[in-house]
Amino acid sequence: MEHIYDVIIIGGGPGGYTAALYTARAGLDVLLVEKLSAGGQMALTSQIDNYPGFEEGVDGFELAEKMQAGAERFGAKTEMAEVYSVELKEKIKKVETSEGTFYGKAVVISTGASPRELGLENEQSLVGRGVNYCAACDGMFFRGKKVAVVGGGNSAAADALLLSRICEKVTVIHRRDTLRATKIYHEPLMQAENVDFAWDSVATELVYEDGFKGVRLKNVKTEEESELPCDGIFISVGRKPVTDLLKGQVELDAAGYIIADESTRTNLPGVFAVGDVRTKVLRQVVTAVADGAMASHYIDEYLAELV
Numbered sequence: 001m002e003h004i005y006d007v008i009i010i011g012g013g014p015g016g017y018t019a020a021l022y023t024a025r026a027g028l029d030v031l032l033v034e035k036l037s038a039g040g041q042m043a044l045t046s047q048i049d050n051y052p053g054f055e056e057g058v059d060g061f062e063l064a065e066k067m068q069a070g071a072e073r074f075g076a077k078t079e080m081a082e083v084y085s086v087e088l089k090e091k092i093k094k095v096e097t098s099e100g101t102f103y104g105k106a107v108v109i110s111t112g113a114s115p116r117e118l119g120l121e122n123e124q125s126l127v128g129r130g131v132n133y134c135a136a137c138d139g140m141f142f143r144g145k146k147v148a149v150v151g152g153g154n155s156a157a158a159d160a161l162l163l164s165r166i167c168e169k170v171t172v173i174h175r176r177d178t179l180r181a182t183k184i185y186h187e188p189l190m191q192a193e194n195v196d197f198a199w200d201s202v203a204t205e206l207v208y209e210d211g212f213k214g215v216r217l218k219n220v221k222t223e224e225e226s227e228l229p230c231d232g233i234f235i236s237v238g239r240k241p242v243t244d245l246l247k248g249q250v251e252l253d254a255a256g257y258i259i260a261d262e263s264t265r266t267n268l269p270g271v272f273a274v275g276d277v278r279t280k281v282l283r284q285v286v287t288a289v290a291d292g293a294m295a296s297h298y299i300d301e302y303l304a305e306l307v
């Protein structure tokens with residue numbers, strides 16, 4: 001007879017580990033499956049200033065480790081494994097992974113979101129050879145060099161600021177003439193002497209000849225084309241939800257996010273969605289952890305009624 005967990009949580013970001021903490025602390029038998037290491041996108045952020053309780057800010061990796069330890073203190077188990085497929089429609093749900101098949105009465109999806117690509121011809125083949133998606137992870141490889149950052153949101157602004165402290169020069173390429181990023185980023189970016197902007201511009205080609213040479217740009221207003229020589233490019237144009245595994249089972253919106261309201265309940269009984277993977281207005285660590293707590297409340301309710 002296979003072991004049946006009360007709750008299986010897929011993904012160890014802040015939402016997943018909060019769901020694990022709350023459900024384990026409520027006495028449930030909880031397994032969390034994580035592919036790499038705790039924290040998800042949060043673990044890639046070196047300085048988090050908008051998670052309350054840390055007056056000097058906190059390193060995302062460190063916070064992730066604490067969240068994992070906090071959940072494990074109450075008996076939640078972590079399995080380091082890649083999930084290959086899920087069957088979520090039946091009363092007992094099945095999660096197939098690289099480390100075996102697990103069964104659970106309730107499943108929490110907290111798979112988060114991964115960086116969106118620009119879709120340029122050689123973008124994928126140049127990852128790690130000039131093309132990057134994480135300034136906190138790979139910025140140090142470009143110490144003293146020239147880089148470009150694509151995007152105008154909070155992530156691009158934070159990346160550009162971080163890189164300005166490491167690199168000789170940072171050029172922000174944005175398809176419009178104003179940043180989407182919150183005002184708190186505007187002043188430090190405008191004041192940084194080694195940051196400049198290619199406004200109204202899109203990257204059309206990555207130039208690679210015996211090494212990364214730069215990026216071809218097109219001004220979307222004038223149609224003028226130019227080349228920006230640089231040693232690397234950081235693409236920071238938002239994220240896409242990690243929901244491929246769920247297609248045909250859980251209801252997704254047009255962008256691929258799991259349709260679930262504040263209750264975190266999905267269209268399938270016993271299946272909950274927390275964190276960045278869920279339809280929501282604000283994707284932050286605090287909103288992910290709030291989701292984790294909400295999920296535990298509705299999981300309790302669901303399991304109590306399960307016959």
Ligand code: NAP
Pocket residue numbers: 050117118150151152153154155156158175176179180202236237238239282283284
């Ligand atoms: P985002 O807010 O969706 O911004 C994406 C940026 O990329 C936008 O400026 C967008 O341009 C641009 N873009 C999208 N597709 C593009 C394409 N194909 N080519 C060129 N440019 C493209 O994404 P994000 O910055 O990754 O942030 C995601 C979420 O995390 C947001 O809710 C954000 O507030 C949050 N976040 C918060 C913080 C913080 O509070 N400190 C830090 C990081 C992230 P347009 O502006 O023209 O649409």
